[in-house]
Amino acid sequence: MRTDPLFTPVASEVSSTRTVALTFNDQPLNVPAGSSVAAALLMSGITRFRGTPVSESSRAPYCMMGVCFECLVEIDGVPNRQSCLIEVVDGMRIRSQEGARDLIFQPVSVLTLEVQS
Amino acid sequence: MSVINVDVAVIGAGAAGMSGAVALAGLGLEVVLLDEQGSPGGQIYRGITLAPLSRRDMLGADYAHGNTLAQALASSTVRYEKGAAVWQVTRDHQVSYLRDGRLHTLQAKAVLLATGAMERPFPIPGWTLPGVMSAGAAQILLKSSGLAPSEPVVLAGCGPLLYLLGWQYLRAGVPIKALVDTTRPEDYWRARRHLFAALRAWPYLRKGLELMRSLRSAGIAHYTGAEQLAVEGSDAASALTFSVAGKTRRIQSRCVLLHQGVVPNIQFSQSLRARHDWDDEQLCFSPVVDAWGELDVPGIFVAGDGAGIGGAQAAALQGELAALGIAARLHRIDEQPRDARAAALRSGLEANLRIRPLLDAVYRAKDENRIPADEVMVCRCEEVTAGELRKFVALGCSGPNQAKSFGRCGMGPCQGRMCGLTVTEVIAHARGVSAQDVGYYRIRPPIKPITLGELAGE
Numbered sequence: 001m002r003t004d005p006l007f008t009p010v011a012s013e014v015s016s017t018r019t020v021a022l023t024f025n026d027q028p029l030n031v032p033a034g035s036s037v038a039a040a041l042l043m044s045g046i047t048r049f050r051g052t053p054v055s056e057s058s059r060a061p062y063c064m065m066g067v068c069f070e071c072l073v074e075i076d077g078v079p080n081r082q083s084c085l086i087e088v089v090d091g092m093r094i095r096s097q098e099g100a101r102d103l104i105f106q107p108v109s110v111l112t113l114e115v116q117s
Numbered sequence: 118m119s120v121i122n123v124d125v126a127v128i129g130a131g132a133a134g135m136s137g138a139v140a141l142a143g144l145g146l147e148v149v150l151l152d153e154q155g156s157p158g159g160q161i162y163r164g165i166t167l168a169p170l171s172r173r174d175m176l177g178a179d180y181a182h183g184n185t186l187a188q189a190l191a192s193s194t195v196r197y198e199k200g201a202a203v204w205q206v207t208r209d210h211q212v213s214y215l216r217d218g219r220l221h222t223l224q225a226k227a228v229l230l231a232t233g234a235m236e237r238p239f240p241i242p243g244w245t246l247p248g249v250m251s252a253g254a255a256q257i258l259l260k261s262s263g264l265a266p267s268e269p270v271v272l273a274g275c276g277p278l279l280y281l282l283g284w285q286y287l288r289a290g291v292p293i294k295a296l297v298d299t300t301r302p303e304d305y306w307r308a309r310r311h312l313f314a315a316l317r318a319w320p321y322l323r324k325g326l327e328l329m330r331s332l333r334s335a336g337i338a339h340y341t342g343a344e345q346l347a348v349e350g351s352d353a354a355s356a357l358t359f360s361v362a363g364k365t366r367r368i369q370s371r372c373v374l375l376h377q378g379v380v381p382n383i384q385f386s387q388s389l390r391a392r393h394d395w396d397d398e399q400l401c402f403s404p405v406v407d408a409w410g411e412l413d414v415p416g417i418f419v420a421g422d423g424a425g426i427g428g429a430q431a432a433a434l435q436g437e438l439a440a441l442g443i444a445a446r447l448h449r450i451d452e453q454p455r456d457a458r459a460a461a462l463r464s465g466l467e468a469n470l471r472i473r474p475l476l477d478a479v480y481r482a483k484d485e486n487r488i489p490a491d492e493v494m495v496c497r498c499e500e501v502t503a504g505e506l507r508k509f510v511a512l513g514c515s516g517p518n519q520a521k522s523f524g525r526c527g528m529g530p531c532q533g534r535m536c537g538l539t540v541t542e543v544i545a546h547a548r549g550v551s552a553q554d555v556g557y558y559r560i561r562p563p564i565k566p567i568t569l570g571e572l573a574g575e
Contacts, residue, residue: 005267006248006372010289012171013263032262034167039262047247047353054500058352060247062497062535064254065160066153067235067382069498069530070245080530080566084257085202087155 005045022092037083037094038064038071046096049073049083053100072097119222123149125443126212126225127195128203128385131159132429133421134231135186137436138195141229144444149223150190151201151214153565157187159233160253161429164261166191172263175288177281179324179429180260186433205562206230206385208414215567220574227416227443230386231436234379234422237401237482238539239274240489243348244375245497248355252282252376259285266372269294271357273346276480277325279376283337284328293337295368297359299377299483301342308478315475322472340366344485348373377482380538381423387560389414395553398477399426400487401538402557409442410435418443426477431469434462487539488546495543496536498529503543510547517541517558530566533558 018033024046031040038061041049048058050072061071064084071083074095083094127138130152138150158165162183165173173181190197198216205213212223236251243249252272258264259282269292272283279296286293315322333339343359349367350356356369380401383393391412393402403425410418420439421432441459444450489495491504501524506514509523517533517540520526526540527533533540537558545555 007258007264008267009263010175010259010265010291012175012289014169014171035262039258039264042258043262043264049247052498052500057245057500058247059245059497060250060353062250062254063236064250064257065235067531067534069535072530078568082566085153 003045003047005043006047007039007042009043020088020090020092022088022090022094024094025096031088033088035088036064037073037075037081037086037088037092039084040088041073041083041094048096050097051099056099120211120224121222122224123147124225124447125149125227125229126151126210126223127229127231128152128206128212129159129231129233129421129423130154130157130190130197130199131231131233131421131432132161132183132186133233133423133432133436133439134159134229135190135436136433137229137231137420137440138197139186139189139193140437140440141443142193142195144440144449146444146447146449148195149225150195150197151203151212152197152199153202155199157190157197157199158183159231160257161233162186163257168260169263172260176260176285177288183429202565202567203385204565204567206389206417206564208389208417210416215565215571218571220567220571226447227418229410229436229439229443230417230419230423231421231432232382232385232423233432234426235382235534236278236376237378237380237487238535239375239377239486240493240495240503240539241346241348241375241486242490242493243350243354245494246348246350247353248350248371249348249373249375252279252374253379255374256282256285259289265289265291266374268292268371270372270374271295271297271368271370272374272376273297273299273343273357273359274375274377274486275300275482276376276378277476278379279374280325280328280332282374282376283332287331287335293335294370295338295340296332297343297346297357297368298339298341299343299346299486300480304479304481308475311475311478314471318468318471338368344483346486377486378480379422379426381425382534383423383557384532384534384560384564386412386419386423387557388562388564389417391417393557395551396425398474400482400542401426402541402552407442408438409445410439411442411446416446427466427470427473431466434466434469438462438466488542489539495539496526496529498531498535499525499527501526501536503539506540506543507547510544514544515548516544516555520544521558527558532560532564
């Protein structure tokens with residue numbers, strides 16, 4: 001869901017010369033280079049970062065410092081990424097995270113473990 | 118997987134971590150400083166090396182001071198690893214972290230935990246709605262990206278950080294719709310016994326008074342003694358409601374910023390099974406440390422807010438004290454020169470901490486905002502309310518760890534960081550026992566999320 005951005009640059013900020021292009025739920029966005037994914041999404045008007053596993057209610061960043069895990073999104077196919085701790089990269093494909101994702105054990109990884117342990 | 122040997126691993130590049138690491142390197146030790154962010158500074162000096170001058174100026178002199186520490190770090194021999202998510206620290210000083218999707222392990226002779234503080238949870242109705250954030254989160258957006266709310270914002274709660282953010286917003290020209298203060302006039306009266314000590318910390322007190330004066334003279338609507346705070350909204354925040362002296366108020370805003378103080382981030386010290394005690398003044402668990410910051414786990418030290426809230430300047434001094442303690446433990450400095458160097462640091466620390474009792478007493482988070490009503494969400498991840506938690510207690514649940522098996526409380530991705538203190542206090546209150554007796558979640562690694570692929574991959 002996209003609305004008027006909740007956060008915008010303050011007046012004294014010189015607008016960033018360099019931007020990167022990414023997508024959120026397939027929607028193209030241009031955001032300043034160097035921002036965190038969470039900051040970039042907030043200034044792009046994204047309000048729902050994820051839906052909770054229990055009630056599917058909307059959530060968005062609460063702490064911006066890696067504590068609350070409310071900003072979890074899927075980035076380039078990997079779920080459970082803390083968007084407040086990750087810097088935007090050109091071409092990033094971001095998706096809101098709907099419902100439960102297995103935080104530690106991912107099916108694709110299981111084979112790797114069996115081979116190497 | 119190869120294990121790299123180092124003298125000291127320091128975790129966290131905030132005030133305590135930077136000053137501790139630099140001091141350790143100055144004592145001739147080989148130091149690796151690990152930090153999750155992309156640049157040093159921690160939260161208080163977040164983005165200090167990257168912020169443009171205009172932003173630094175707007176944020177104020179206390180923020181700009183962080184650059185001194187960052188410069189000292191840059192010109193030291195410390196190996197600073199940015200973007201390093203430490204997911205495990207063992208009692209025998211092994212530190213495992215993830216960086217760029219790769220696993221690394223250090224075997225250190227000593228570990229300095231400088232993981233700082235996090236904001237106290239603020240469980241009120243509607244606090245999970247998008248548009249509700251902590252004041253610290255909004256300040257991070259300002260420090261690291263120059264972002265502020267796009268429409269008049271409501272600041273609610275109490276504590277220096279809330280007022281500082283208001284002051285910074287004023288300087289940045291960001292409109293504030295209201296400051297909804299939970300502090301009551303009698304809180305100042307109750308805290309008067311700490312005033313004499315606080316007067317001896319005059320620079321702090323003066324700064325605070327100037328800050329409050331500028332907020333008042335800016336003509337911002339300032340409500341004091343606010344109770345029954347609740348955020349309205351169905352899919353996102355739309356208003357904050359509260360009552361003052363029995364009269365209900367409603368202020369419309371899509372952005373509500375909450376704050377009621379900060380508490381130590383104790384994930385690592387808890388995962389190490391170090392002893393923690395409940396601090397009834399700061400209303401949190403703090404690890405028990407000696408005069409050098411050493412835990413009851415030999416060779417593992419804590420400096421800064423992670424061992425009890427003291428603020429950035431105190432944290433930097435504690436970092437240096439811990440460095441001396443570690444160097445002595447590793448026989449790099451004799452006791453006499455250690456104690457001689459420590460004396461000046463200790464008197465500086467004592468001067469810095471004089472203001473704390475007053476702040477802790479005046480801005481003590483209100484009971485109703487820590488031990489919420491039944492309908493309020495306590496565990497945001499697994500969506501467990503205070504009422505459900507109380508039902509668990511009625512069924513025999515005696516502490517936070519049992520609450521997990523009763524209803525998954527604290528078992529979501531945040532690993533109890535956002536609900537831990539609330540769960541302890543709700544259970545303690547329901548059982549009529551002390552928070553110390555109830556205890557805290559048993560924290561286990563991985564402290565940070567890690568995939569099995571990352572764990573297995575080299």
